[in-house]
Amino acid sequence: MSGGRNPGTELDLGWISRVRVNHPAVLRRAEQIQTRRTVKKDWQAAWLLKAVTCIDLTTLSGDDTPSNIHRLCFKAKHPIRDDLLQSIKMEDFARVLDTVKALKDAGCDIPVASVATGFPAGQTPLKTRLEEVRTAVDDGATEIDIVINRTLVLTGRWKELYEEIRLFREACGEAHMKTILGTGELGSLTNVYKASLVAMMAGSDFIKTSTGKESVNATYPVALVMVRAIRDYYWKTGIKVGFKPAGGIRSAKEALVWLSLIKEELGDEWLIPELFRIGASTLLSDIERQIYHHVTGRYAAHHDLPMA
Structure with missing residues (x-):
């Protein structure tokens, strides 16, 4: 990752105490975004390729095997079939992946991110959670996804x-640190905003909506609150923090x-x-x-995209 680190700031409890979220206004804005007329044809293809550059290919299954991981790494190296990219004159598209570190076994420049800190609940002892982080870094992870203890948010222990x-x-x-808020379990949009601020003040390089294991994961109202917290933090400190639904x-x-x-919202x-x-395990297949449909005019059969 070529972006700068977030050094964090001192905890500003005054700022946190003043936070109020206008829930109805957030819902109206979220609805407006979802009903916006979408782009078509070449413009849609271009935006979808942009989305591919921002996907974190993810696997969190308890039954993962070495072959599953090798398959995932291959897909990260070849996200879209080469002939499809050539048809739309984007054969050099995969070079955008040069923005990240190294995955030596896959022979290409892709980072390894690992979850830690008692994923997904964040309820194990602090000493154990810290040891998980250190072990993941020692094993070669260049990004760490930590999970906050949601109880601290629900009880206001900022x-x-x-x-x-x-x-x-x-x-x-x-290693860069992405902080998972578990927004579906924080109780209110005001708590989401406050937790976002605290996470950024503490030095998070990214704030992330969910583990993917909660009953409610990434939603547009929650995203609006988080990205506006990111925008406010940037205006106050000059520090850019990333966002991951x-x-x-x-x-x-x-x-x-x-x-x-x-x-x-952010520009x-x-x-x-x-x-x-974007944290997703199946999104790349649909893109x-x-x-494929944009290039050929027909939808792919299973054998046309065997890695899907």
Whole structure:
């Protein structure tokens, strides 16, 4: 990741105490974004390829095997079939992946991200969670996804939350830290905003909606609150923090809505993998199907996209 680190700031409890979220206004804005007329044809293909550059290919299954991981790595190296890219004159598209670090076994420049800190609940002892972070870094992870203890948010213990995240940041060393808020379990949009601020003050390089294991994952109202917290933090500190929606994002159409949300709320400068990621395991397959249809005029059979 070529973006700068977030050094964090001192905990500003005054700022946190003043936070109020206008729930109806957020819902209206979220509805407006979803009903926006979508782009078509070549423009749609271009936006879908942009989405591919921001996807974190993810597997969190308990039954993963080495062959599953090798398959995932191959797909990361070849996200869209080469002949499809050549048909739309984008054969050099895969070079966007040069923005990230190294996955030596796959022979290409792709980062390894690991979950830690008692994923997904974040309820294990602090000492154990910190050791998980250090172990993941020692094993070669260049990005660490930490999980906050949601109880600290629900009980308003902002100083404890800040101090825990600072310890995780220290344990990450040179690895970038993405902080998962578990927004579906935080109780209110106001709590989502406050938790976002605390996570950024404590030095998070990204804030992320969900683990993907909650009953409610990435939603547009939650995203609006989080990206506006990112915008406010940037205006106050000059520090850009990344945003990652995760969980339940499966279709190319949804990807276009997420890109539109980021473009309108944070601007084009956030539409890079250093500052925006989509956490998804199946989204890439649908995007490749849409690119196939754009090129050929027909929908792919299973054997046409065997990695899907």
